[in-house]
Amino acid sequence: MAVADATIRNVDRIIAARAKTRTIRALIYMVVLLLVVWSVKTTIVDDTDWERMGSVGNVLHGVVQFLGIDWGLVPNLWQPAVETIMVATLGTLLGVMMCVPAIWFGALNITPYPPITYPIARLMMTLSRSIHEIVWALFFVAAVGLGALAGVLAIAVRSIGFIAKMTAEAIEDLDPKPVEAIRAVGGSDFQVFVYAILPQILPVMIGVIIFEWEINIRRSSVLGLVGAGGLGLVFFRQLNTFNHPGVTTVILAILVLILFGEVVSYYVRKAII
């Protein structure tokens, strides 16, 4: 009798808990749905100039004018495409150099003085990741003038956050045994770093750098919009001269460039790791 009572009470409790989770879940769905309705109303319904957009036909007309490829533009795309790749590569490398202090300060087990240096490193990483590359490029164009240097700097600063964060985490997960082993045979600090720490973090770091390089190609292809050279500048010019097939051509060129980056990173990763 007592056992049955206990079971029934248990079942009651489970049912009550389930009902509670169900209510909470229903509430969450309700909130999500209300937010959607509210957002759709303010952003799409109220803010759109429906008069100007006109009928579906007008919109379709707008889409159709982009269809087609301007073959005459293709020979002029080589130079900006190479520039884009170069800006991405140099930017990634400079970013790797700049993120050394952030890595050193940002790994909890090697940071010199945790209460001060660790927050500094976290702040550097967050700053780098939170500001969009377009904004960084604007800032560096203002500081060093138009041209590829501003793009390289923007890419470099934008890369710091991700590379430093992943590498610092890899350092925090270091296996201490090789370090002890090298110390035990009388290795100096430098030798400990070269033979015990570097081999452990290098694969992670190289993987992260290649991944970031791939993303940076995508980023450097738009920096021309704010005056930092490359394919973005060609895109901007084609758009402003209303050469819509040319715009499509540039976008396709960017796609090809990114495919190229993916292929290269696949082979480099296979060769190095």
Added chain:
Amino acid sequence: MSSTANTSARPQGDPPREWHRFRFPESLYRWGGVMLALLFLSYSFVYLNIPLDRFLGMFGRIGQVIADRYYPPDIEYVTEPDYLASVVDTIQMAYLGALFGMLMAIPLGWFGSYNMTPSRGFVYPVARLLTMAARAVHETIWAILFVTILGFGMLAGVLALTMFCTGFAGKLFAEEIEAIDMGPVEAIRATGASELNVMAYGVFPQVRVAFTGIGIYTWDVAFRAATVVGFFGAGGMGWYLKRNVLQIETERVAAILLSIIVLVLISEGVSAWARSRVARAK
């Protein structure tokens, strides 16, 4: 007298062979690759006309630019109601963009995962290509395209963010589905269930938590992108940024940048908290 020991190993007088990680042809390829990379790098300095002499004095100059022009930030400007309304707009745009993007990314992730795709010959490559194209084109380019077609306003911004999030979440969803345990899938297939049922009862329960985490992360990334789509006329706080950049109101620009940083920090904190809650609820 050592000749008896070494006759088979090497002729007299040769230096002892050193151990190398890579033997002759491979080591040549490796060094050649490194040399080519270095050559490419040094050539790119020439090709891009990067003034190396300006490089060294650059950091001092950047510091001076910040001190002269961007300090002190005009904090009053970012507390005006107009600007705060644009912040709310930005958050709404990011919310809708991430939501619509994920709704599109779920079928794309299903079709683009090698183990669950309905047809490996046709649907799989198409879904992969669509995801890649959505991801490869930068969000600012999407914004410009939609502004050109649909006119200024937040509709263009929402659509641009939708494309961006489709690509971003689609890839992660596909990877997540590829990593599932195929046991439950086979069990449900064995009962004669349809593909949709297999998806709903075999796959979805396994990826539900991961998808929620990815969804929150997508919203976080979308918010960062949403701060700049307005730069090209697609609504939100980017428009204020552009206006002040063009008017060289650098102190206001500094204040706007600070507000972006603070907002991103908040959204990152919220998303990290929500993701840890979701992971614990597993």
